[in-house]
Amino acid sequence: MDQILEDRKLQVLIQTVNNNEFYAAMLQLENYRASECIVHDPICGSHSYYYIGHWGKVKVAIVQTGMGNNGAYGSWYETKKAMHFIPNLRYIFAVGVCGGMKGKVALGDVVVSKVIAGYTDLKITD
Numbered sequence: 001m002d003q004i005l006e007d008r009k010l011q012v013l014i015q016t017v018n019n020n021e022f023y024a025a026m027l028q029l030e031n032y033r034a035s036e037c038i039v040h041d042p043i044c045g046s047h048s049y050y051y052i053g054h055w056g057k058v059k060v061a062i063v064q065t066g067m068g069n070n071g072a073y074g075s076w077y078e079t080k081k082a083m084h085f086i087p088n089l090r091y092i093f094a095v096g097v098c099g100g101m102k103g104k105v106a107l108g109d110v111v112v113s114k115v116i117a118g119y120t121d122l123k124i125t126d
Contacts (some may be wrong), residue, residue, distance in 0.1 A: 011090040012060040021096035029053035
């Protein structure tokens with residue numbers, strides 16, 4: 001395990017899905033390590049890139065996951081992996097697009113869900 005992830009002050013993980021969300025989160029990160037922390041999962045062979053830095057006074061990690069909760073890069077799997085590799089993890093924030101609230105929220109609104117549902121299970125196509 002990478003010593004960077006074992007840091008006791010690292011207790012917050014921010015997960016993003018698409019590039020716009022990821023870059024917006026990275027713009028808020030101060031003093032981040034230019035060399036990302038790579039976590040290799042021997043079970044499925046996937047690699048995750050964790051960027052460690054400060055968001056204000058809080059030390060955070062940012063990771064970009066795959067869309068949906070399934071698969072080697074899905075948010076569910078990435079959450080389980082982070083809980084294993086970051087021993088002091090206390091908070092996980094999934095930030096990004098809120099497509100299910102179209103027309104009900106404005107840009108910059110913070111939406112907190114009462115229930116978490118898998119995106120791929122509920123996706124409705126036109």
